Amino acid sequence: MHELGIVVHVIEQVEKVAEENNVEKVARLSLEVGEVSSVVPDLFRDCFEWSKKKTKYLQDCELELIILEGLSYCQDCGETYKTTEYAKKCPHCGSYNTYLVTGNEINIKDIQVVTRT
Template identity: 30%
Template sequence: MHEMSLTEGVVRILEEQAATHGFAKVKTVWLEIGELSQVDPESMLFCFDAIARGSQVAAEAKLEIVTIPGQAYCLDCAKTVTLPRRGEACPICGGWGLQVTGGGDMRIKELEVE
């Protein structure tokens, strides 16, 4: 499960930001996860609870997942389309020449700290 190592990275970023910006605790983390990122939001929630417990900064933090829709540009019909998952044809023309333009990332969007 690669979500465990991703979650460890998120907690490490929280600890680094706390040291850099001088806050003691993270209350809430808003994490954007793109539909095309191949990251399972439910697994991230589970892993975050387990990993954050070992962190002084994030031990009591709540993780909020914000889902970002997948988008791609179709080279065949020259349209930007919404894609629920990778490997699908263009929903407009049925073409396979798709270039992902959004929803393939995961990032920390916002923090509530004290």
């Protein structure tokens, strides 16, 4: 249950950006979450909905979660494959000499904001 900790961290960053840019409110937050980043999207949403009530700029903020596919690369045969289906073992040659290329990310992509004029 570390989703709450991540939500708190994300909100802190976004509030900082909002403050620096003289924003009135943040309407939408887009977050890229890797398939194997160990973030559970539903739990993350619940934590976000609870936490946003305590913020200055994110009271009405909508959360967009963009899921990034988990892909691994095999150093023995050079092939790329879906991590969630085959984990550490390369389906092409059976080697375990593989590593994760994408899918472990938690990136704050962008925010849509309403500014005062």
